[in-house]
Each structure stands twice: as C-alpha cells, then as structure tokens.
Amino acid sequence: MKKFWRVLGSLIIALFAILLSLVSSTDLVSGGRTGLKTDKIEKNIEKLKQFSWFEKLYENEQHHRSFFVSLKVRKYLESSIRVNRLKRSKREQERFIHLLEEVAELRIKNK
Known part of the structure; x- marks a missing residue:
C-alpha cells in the first residue's frame, strides 16, 4: 500500500510540473512580454x-x-x-x- 501512495505522489508531482511548465510557457505568466x-x-x-x-x-x-x-x-x-x-x-x-x-x-x- 505504501508503494501505491509513493507512486501516486510521484505521478501527481510530475503532472504538476508539466502543468507548471505549460503555464509558464504561455503569455499568461510573462504578461505578454516577448x-x-x-x-x-x-x-x-x-x-x-x-x-x-x-x-x-x-x-x-x-x-x-x-x-x-x-x-x-x-x-x-x-x-x-x-x-x-x-x-x-x-x-x-x-x-x-x-x-x-x-x-x-x-x-x-x-x-
């Protein structure tokens, strides 16, 4: 059961990192600066x-x-x-x- 939670936690962290990189690559975070x-x-x-x-x-x-x-x-x-x-x-x-x-x-x- 501990292994399941560890894997689930790692998956959530990875998904959060992907989401964060997508948001930071858009103009939402940069305020439109080019x-x-x-x-x-x-x-x-x-x-x-x-x-x-x-x-x-x-x-x-x-x-x-x-x-x-x-x-x-x-x-x-x-x-x-x-x-x-x-x-x-x-x-x-x-x-x-x-x-x-x-x-x-x-x-x-x-x-």
Whole structure:
C-alpha cells in the first residue's frame, strides 16, 4: 500500500510540473512580454565570470559573440535556475558548453 501512495505522489508531482511548465510557457505568466531581460542576463553572466571555466568560454573568440547574439544562449542565461545549476553541476556545465559549440557550428555553416 505504501508503494501505491509513493507512486501516486510521484505521478501527481510530475503532472504538476508539466502543468507548471505549460503555464509558464504561455503569455499568461510573462504578461505578454516577448523580449529577453537583458539586465538579468548581464547579471547572470557577471555571476558566472567568477568561475574560471566560464571566463575561458566568455573570452574565447569562437563563443564570445554567442553571449550577445544567440537567442538560445541568451535565453539559457536569462534563467537564474539554470545559472545556479551551472555554478554547481559539472554535467550542466558540459551541456552549456555543448550548446555554445552547436551555436558556433551553426554560425560557421551560415556564413
């Protein structure tokens, strides 16, 4: 019986998370804003510059432009949750580096 309640609880949490992500992706929560919050992105970049692995990426010519031009990268850096994960998780850092490499490859292809 305990297993049933545990599974039911997990299911409810998962459904709530899905519902929350759907609501947050609509204009109801954002108030209809379509642009990114540049000041928040800049503050998060400054927080990440304290780490040597990020500073190297930021100074790398191949990736530096992405911090200002790429919507994918800027949207990623707009999220304080993602930035906090970047500060703590090596795996999240690897994902972010992969994202930067993908954006750089696309930029090269489109030249």
